[in-house]
Amino acid sequence: MSRGSLNLFRADDSRSALHRARRIGLQAGSLATLPRPVAAFWWRALRRAQAERDTWSIDVACRPAELRVLLDALAPARRVAEIGTAAAWTTSCIALARPDREVHSWDVERHPERARYLALLSPADRARVHLYDRPGGRGPEDPPPVDAVFIDSSHELEETVATFRTWEPALAPGAIVGFHDYDDDAYPGVTEAVRELGLTGEARGHLFVWRKPA
Ligand SMILES: C[S@@+](CC[C@H](N)C(=O)[O-])C[C@H]1O[C@@H](n2cnc3c(N)ncnc32)[C@H](O)[C@@H]1O
Secondary structure, eight states: OOOOOSSSSOTTOOOOHHHHHHHHHHHHHHHHHSOHHHHHHHHHHHHHHHHHTOHHHHHHSOOHHHHHHHHHHHTTOSEEEEEOOTTSHHHHHHHHTOTTOEEEEEESSOOTHHHHHHTTSOHHHHTTEEEEESOTTTOOSSOOOOSEEEEOSOOOHHHHHHHHHHHGGGSOTTOEEEETTTTOTTOHHHHHHHHHHTOOOEEETTEEEEEOOO
16 A cells, blocks of 8 residues: 555545545545544544554545445445454444444454544444454354445455455345445456456446345
8 A cells, every 4th residue: 555645645646636626525525425423533533644644544544435335335234344444444434324333344464553543433332343353355253144245455356256255155135245446447356356256236436236136
């Protein structure tokens, strides 16, 4: 991941000033439409990251426009697994979007940044977030039942395929799997994985949503 910028743009972003201004407008508009606890968290996390000069957490987290699409797709799911916790921004947002939701999030690495942002949650909300330091493709030792899986991990073909195959049998009919960064030239492995798995679903921006048939 790139490092260096303390704003919404990744350090290797080469878009023009006009294009960036439009993107800021889009993100600000999307932030305003997120559920209030989610928008408040995201804004506080951004301010905290800027204060701590934590460029990595800003770079890797889903942006408000992506979050809006993701939270919409996850709306019916009470139990959600996320593969790729990173700094736990999206983990927290998924939890805050529904007060009755449990979120289980996997990462190969216990990134130290995540404690900083999880501390922004109330104790009751933090108790609904369960973290596992284990590759998503190896899956859980004791799988929690979930209604949706959000894959946002290495973006590599093999790992994405392995993660889907690990989780799919544990899902009930109607459950969904969301693949982040689908159809994005920067992450060809995600699109290749969806193709290799032979999945039919819906592309919502750069989120591919597959629903387990009934
Ligand atoms: C793009 S970041 C995730 C961002 C996060 N979902 C968000 O929106 O804030 C990718 C994360 O996936 C993790 N990762 C990489 N390979 C993985 C694997 N095989 N299983 C689980 N996590 C993995 C990385 O350590 C990194 O923290």
